[in-house]
Amino acid sequence: PLGFYDPLGFLDNADQETFDRLRYVELKHGRICQLAFLGQIVTRGGVHLSGSIDQAGHSFDSYPNGIAALFGENAIPTAGLLQIIAFVGFLELGVMKDVTGEAEFPGDFRNGALDFGWDTFDEE
Numbered sequence: 001p002l003g004f005y006d007p008l009g010f011l012d013n014a015d016q017e018t019f020d021r022l023r024y025v026e027l028k029h030g031r032i033c034q035l036a037f038l039g040q041i042v043t044r045g046g047v048h049l050s051g052s053i054d055q056a057g058h059s060f061d062s063y064p065n066g067i068a069a070l071f072g073e074n075a076i077p078t079a080g081l082l083q084i085i086a087f088v089g090f091l092e093l094g095v096m097k098d099v100t101g102e103a104e105f106p107g108d109f110r111n112g113a114l115d116f117g118w119d120t121f122d123e124e
Contacts, residue, residue, distance in 0.1 A: 020106065027107030028096060040066065054080075 048061035063069050069076050100111045
């Protein structure tokens, strides 16, 4: 309703392909931020995975919540952080994209795997 809004001028000399790519990336990163926020709220609420996080027997709830899990005396070990970064990179490059070309809208990462029948509902 307000029209096109680009206060920083990122798209001043851009074509449609650049606009579509930026929209795709914005949706993708927005979803990642939503999941990160949900993970923060859940762990702050005291919900942790059961079992051990490593062979030494440390449990998931033995590490602090929030930024203290990255910095401080009880922080996650560097090797663990590198594993998390590698996993996120794998998701970014291999999973979270339209690999089949069946996307119905920008940010549709279902790749034909999930179909809840939403398109079969009528307007009423």
